Amino acid sequence: MPPAAAGSLFRRTPLPAAAPAKPARARPRSHRVDDAPAFLLHSYPYRETSLILDVFTRSHGRMALVAKGAKRPHSALRPVLIAFQRLSLSWSGAGEIKTLIRAEWSGAPQRLQGAAAMSGWYLNELLMRLLGRDDPHESLYDAYADALARLAANPRLSVALREFEWRLLCEIGYGFDPASLDDGTPVLAGGRYRVPLEAGPEPCAAEGGAHVSGAALLALAGGRFGEPGAEPELRRLLRERLDYHMEGRPLATRRVLRDLQDFDVLPRGQ
Numbered sequence: 001m002p003p004a005a006a007g008s009l010f011r012r013t014p015l016p017a018a019a020p021a022k023p024a025r026a027r028p029r030s031h032r033v034d035d036a037p038a039f040l041l042h043s044y045p046y047r048e049t050s051l052i053l054d055v056f057t058r059s060h061g062r063m064a065l066v067a068k069g070a071k072r073p074h075s076a077l078r079p080v081l082i083a084f085q086r087l088s089l090s091w092s093g094a095g096e097i098k099t100l101i102r103a104e105w106s107g108a109p110q111r112l113q114g115a116a117a118m119s120g121w122y123l124n125e126l127l128m129r130l131l132g133r134d135d136p137h138e139s140l141y142d143a144y145a146d147a148l149a150r151l152a153a154n155p156r157l158s159v160a161l162r163e164f165e166w167r168l169l170c171e172i173g174y175g176f177d178p179a180s181l182d183d184g185t186p187v188l189a190g191g192r193y194r195v196p197l198e199a200g201p202e203p204c205a206a207e208g209g210a211h212v213s214g215a216a217l218l219a220l221a222g223g224r225f226g227e228p229g230a231e232p233e234l235r236r237l238l239r240e241r242l243d244y245h246m247e248g249r250p251l252a253t254r255r256v257l258r259d260l261q262d263f264d265v266l267p268r269g270q
Helices: 114-130 138-153 157-171 214-221 231-245 252-262
Strands: 031-046 050-057 061-067 087-093 097-105 192-194
Touching: 031 061, 031 114, 031 138, 050 087, 050 138, 061 087, 114 138, 114 157, 114 231, 114 252, 138 157, 157 231, 192 214, 214 231
Parallel strands: 061 097
Antiparallel strands: 031 050, 031 087, 050 061, 087 097
């Protein structure tokens, strides 16, 4: 057959090269964790029968889990998912919100009531506001568990709160050395100091104004949160620092505690 003439319908033209195949997108592998120590911080309704859980785990930090069917009256999860109770949780998934597989109590029942319960909710709100997700804080988890046990025993609520506030600030990088100035000069018990929100103690010679006594700073350095005379100063100091790092957004639980104190339901200083 003679070659096709120019312009012929039968002229053979090379086919365009096929585009290279796109590599298959790797699907994230589902990850399963079994029997992780945890506490429930808060829960939110999700669809008709489920809950989204905000949990604080020892080895995985603060996480979000979906508890499918947990709102059903006969769900096995319903009586287990209680705040302030030590839990053992199992979950799976690769996304931001994992799927709860199993939940069990870990240890004896621990119930907080009255002022202790409100203080526990205050600790939970601090964790939800200041901790990022999926960032383990094992020592802070242990401090939280200890604070709840002390609140349940209810020896002195204010001491447990001040100690946890300080541990939280130190754990997330907002602590300071209460026993010395920036140049290494030791803090004196009889001295007066100001503590800037992003720095350590500085001498405060002028009378009046916001200041902290050297005795209170040394009590903070020594972990003596119940020392007479120091607790009111430490409460103000720590809460100013917490409020600053929460960008001034008020805590709902603190407002409720203040209202209860105004009606003489709770003692002052919680």
